[in-house]
Structures are given as C-alpha cells and as structure tokens.
Amino acid sequence: MDQPDRNRQRASLPPGGAVVGMRLPPRAGLGLKTQHVAQVLAEKPDIGFFEVHAENYMVDGGPLHAQLRLVRDSYPLSLHGVGLSIGGADPLDEQHLARLAALIERYKPAVFSEHLAWSTHGGVFYNDLLPLSYDAATLDRVCQHVDQVQERLGRQMLLENPSTYVEFETSTISEAAFIREVIDRTGCGLLLDVNNAFVSCTNHGRDVMAYLLDLPLQAATQIHLAGFASERDSAGAALLIDSHGSPVDRIVWGLYRQVIEQLGPMPSLLERDNDIPPLEILLDEARQAEAILAKAPAALREAAR
Template identity: 70%
Template sequence: MSAADQGLRHATVGSPAAGVRGGAPGLPWRAGIGLKPEHFREVLATRPDIGFFEVHAENYMVDGGPFHHFLARVREHYALSLHGVGLSIGGSDPLDESHLDRLAALIERYQPASFSEHLAWSSHGEVFYNDLLPVPYDRQTLARVCEHIDRVQERLGLRMLLENPSTYLEFEASTMSETAFLREVMKRTGCGLLLDVNNVHVSCTNHGRDAMAYLRELPLGAVGEVHLAGFARDQDAAGAPLLIDSHGSPVDEAVWGLFAHVIAQLGAVPTLLERDNDVPALQTLLAEAGRAEATMGARAEPRRCGLYWGGA
C-alpha cells in the first residue's frame, strides 16, 4: 500500500470538515450483517458474536415506532453502520436539505461508526425512483458529485464512504473510467471508499472487463468498509451473460475469490454480508459472516476503522 493510499485511511487537517467529532470509534475490523426486522427478537435474545450491524437510513427516518425500539436496543450492544440509499449523490438537482436534516438527526441519535452512500442517482425534480441509477463519468458529473459529497460531509460532520456501483449500461458521454472517477472524487473530497466486491464482479462481467484489473486501479487504501452479496444470473438481448445485483442469494464463489484478493492487499477490514431479498435464517447469515472472518483471519483483532474526521 502506498503512502498516499495510507493517508486516505483517515481524514487529514486539510479535509473539508477537519476537526469535527474527532475521536469517535469506528467499526470493528470484523464481519457484520444487515439488521432485518425478522431477526430483531432473535438478535436480542441470543446476542450473536458478530462485529456490527448495518441498517438502511431511510427505513428509520421517522420519530418512533417498532424499528426504532429494536434498533435502540441492538445499538446498546453492537457497533452500527448506517447505509443511505436516497441522497441521490449523482443527481443533477441540488441535494434535498430536508433529507440531510433527517439523516443528521439519525446520526445524532445512534452515533453510527460509519455512514455510506452510493455513486448513483435516484431522484429528479419531484420524481423518486426505486433504483440506483448510473452516472456518466465526465468532468461535469465529477464536479457535481464532489460538490454533493462536500455538502454531505459538512452537514453531517463526518467522513462518508462512497460505494462503487453495479451497472448494466454505460454512457457514451463518459470521458474517464469508473476507477479514475472514483480516485478523483476521493482525492478532491477526502471521502472514503465502500468497496462492494459483488458490484465489481457484476459490473465487470456485464461490461466484459477484468475484475482484477479494476481492483488494481482503485485507491484500496481508501477502503473503510467492504460489502459482499449475491447476484442473479440472466442474459442480455444478444445472449451474453448479464448479472443482476439482487442481494437475494449467497455470496458467489467468484466474489469470495475477489474478496480474498482484497484482503491479501489490505488485511482485515470491516466487511458486511448483504441480504435484502429472500432473507434466510439468522444462522445462515452468521455462517457467511464467519466465512468472511475466516478469510480475514481477524476474529479477535482489536483494530478499528475510524471514519469520523480525526478518528483513530
């Protein structure tokens, strides 16, 4: 790992919101799973040996109710990763400030160890789409995405992670690669990278690219969290393989192989097992998390990945 990559692990004095909320603890360098309503009571009753839980921020943007009741109790015992799906970081419109306010209130309430969002857009004007849509990789988009990330980090007072997308089409207007775009975003904003290894495999398969070459071009030193998930197999109109980022099946062996390569480069890193559809029994998810920890060889490691400005 280069010195430049190592420097991206944590915010620096020159980062846009340096000095805010310094010293907050980060995610354990272990595996975590998504916290699902069907598992709320079992998690509290059995207190599984897991590194952390992750929830989607938009599911908790209300004042009360059963979701908050259970999350508050789980948060007493586990670190929390907060994953956003609705900021529309890549959108052409200004960020929704009321959405940011609700997000800030959630962060104040639960003090998550990590906050992440997607390199995608999901709204335009008054229309909201139930999807994470791709962006062209050009200078205009780069400036807009960086402006949005700067605003998020300033408003929330923390260093966010940006997730690499899963894509099924590309823009002819793009003037740079996805990896070059991500490197430049992180250089300009100081944000970190949420490396979704499944998305790497899905996108590279769909576009006929080499996933290992893609990983070599990423600033891996900026990785603050890794996501692993399953995909669905389909084919396009020409009969070529088409992978869909479905989060509805176990992690594929090809994705496990890429994950092992990433860990060989980085060592242990907070790693989430995502399952949002066809959610299995809690023990099934814990078994996948156990495989991730065996790959990392870091079950008892005390190191943490600090993502707040100035975090350790």
C-alpha cells in the same frame, strides 16, 4: 483537477469511527432485518456489527427505533443511505439531509455510507440506483454533493462503487479514475463493494482485478459482499444482477480473499435484502468471511487492531 485548498478543508473532517466511541471492528457484520431482531436481542450472536438503511428509520418514533436502540446498545452500527442521489443533476434534498443528520445524531453510528448513483430527477424519485456519465461536469457535481453532505454531517462519508448494467457514451473518465478523483477532492472514504465490482465488470466485459487495482483501495475502510442473479441479455451475453438475494458467489469470495490479503482485515458486511434466510444461515456466511479475515498476513492483522 488539482484541488489543494479543498483537500486541506476536507482533512479537518473526522472519519466516521472517530465521531463515536464504538468503532466498526475488522470483522464480519450483517444487515439488521426485522424478522431477526428478536433473536438478535435474545441470543446476542457473536457478530462484529450490524448495518441498517437510513431511510427505514427516518421517522420520529415507533417500534423500529425501539428495537434499533437496543441493538445499538450491544453492537457497533453502520448506517447505509440509499436515497441521497449523490450523482443526481438536482440539488440535494435539504429535508432528506436534515432527517439524515438527525438520525446520525440520534444513534451516532460508527460509519455512514452512500452510493455513487442517482435516484431523483425533476422532483421525481425513482426506486433504483441509476448510473452516471463519468465526465468533468458530473465529477464537479458529485464532489459538491459529497462536500455538502460531509459539511452538514460534520464527518466523513464513504462512497460505494456501483453495480451497473449500462454505460453512457458521453463518459470520458473511467469509473475507477472518477472514484479516485472524488476521494482526492473531497476526502471521503471508499466503501468497497466486491460484488458490485464483479457484477459491473462482467456486464461490461472488463477485467475485475484490473478494476479493483485501479480503485483507491487505500481509502477503503469497509467492504460489502453479496450475491447476484445470473441472466442473459437480448444478445445472449451474460448479465449479472446485483440482487442481494443469494449467498456470496465463490468467485466473489475469491476476489474478497485477494483484497484482504492486500489490505488486511476490515469491516465486511454480508448483504441480504431479498429471500432472507434464517439468521443462522447468515451467521454461517459471516463466519466464512471471518475465516478469510483471520488468514490475512500477520502484520496486516496487527495493524488493523
């Protein structure tokens, strides 16, 4: 799977933060929610950055764009995609990619990221992020898609490790090895979702620390943190759902602390997409993340500046 020519080509792509003047600081950030925008603009809370879903802004104008422009004037912006279907069997949607390119040109976000998942097949869109079969054919397809996105956007993208509930018997490569190979072959970066790692490893009966250490953590430049819902499957085993509807669990905080102790401070997003509380509660949770970032080894904190 050695791809030296591909690696040299990808090395010429600028990282997300090099494209714009406003980089993501090694601090906590929040997802920007419409119910909080007026308060954010009025009070300018002390937060590192805001993140938005790209697909919510793929229109020419309107109040959402007017609000986002004002937020972008005061805070670094992270753009997170949910609809490219990077892992899908179909070719990438050229119209979607064109709208994404226009959005990035409009706001020049510090970072663009997407999911290692698929959501379209045969021209049908599924409102979910579905898992892949980790095999050689899928690996080639994902790498081709990542190459296409990065070449079209003229910048590096980050790829997020998924939360999964089922696995394919046809998989011949571990998820961590698959992600590592995609990053090696395309030069994309890693969006490390600590909650996703815990959810998936719990659901599949794996050691989450072993999984995290098997990932190419040196390629991580942003972290996601979120809450999950606990259920039971038909056999009575624990089943965790990546719900984004509750505070970060204490176990995920502990994993995050270990990651930061190893890697040093990096931009860390608190995701909340369901049962969204008042802004003050989310800011409190962001402060928990910043307290952990502040306790990273001094040498790593200095290197992150």
